[in-house]
Amino acid sequence: MRLLLDENVPRPLHQVLTSFVLNHDIVHLLDLSGWSGTRDETLYPRAAAEGFHVVLTNDGRQMQRPREVAAIAASGLHRIEHPHKHPGLVGMGAAIATVAAGLPSALALLEESSGSRLITLRGVDPTLASRLRVTDPALNSPKFWPKSP
Numbered sequence: 001m002r003l004l005l006d007e008n009v010p011r012p013l014h015q016v017l018t019s020f021v022l023n024h025d026i027v028h029l030l031d032l033s034g035w036s037g038t039r040d041e042t043l044y045p046r047a048a049a050e051g052f053h054v055v056l057t058n059d060g061r062q063m064q065r066p067r068e069v070a071a072i073a074a075s076g077l078h079r080i081e082h083p084h085k086h087p088g089l090v091g092m093g094a095a096i097a098t099v100a101a102g103l104p105s106a107l108a109l110l111e112e113s114s115g116s117r118l119i120t121l122r123g124v125d126p127t128l129a130s131r132l133r134v135t136d137p138a139l140n141s142p143k144f145w146p147k148s149p
Helices: 011-020 040-049 066-075 088-111
Strands: 002-005 025-028 054-057 078-081 118-120
Touching (some): 002 011, 078 088, 088 118
């Protein structure tokens, strides 16, 4: 399959994906001459005409805009969304984790589909409470933890 990463997809994510998603052609929109700034109503038919099968985007509101939805439907392309709104390094980590965890399964599903599919990858929650478990052994000793003198 040929995947187009929308310009709202972080460029480092492209580097990560090309290192482990080996049987697919993954292209970032910003690497295509003259594509930057292409409106979504034009992007989807253009991507279909250029032989892409999937557009990966971070635009969570796209499916709420009637002209964009019509363009996606008319293009026949698959659309994969990886919504996240976290800034900086935390946001980059959440994007990489979400896409790395979900994209291989999504692509396998798309290879067997007989028509367009719309997929939303479920986000990895980067908040401390969901990502870390911190234990203070002085307050809650793990089994076999040595006793303090």
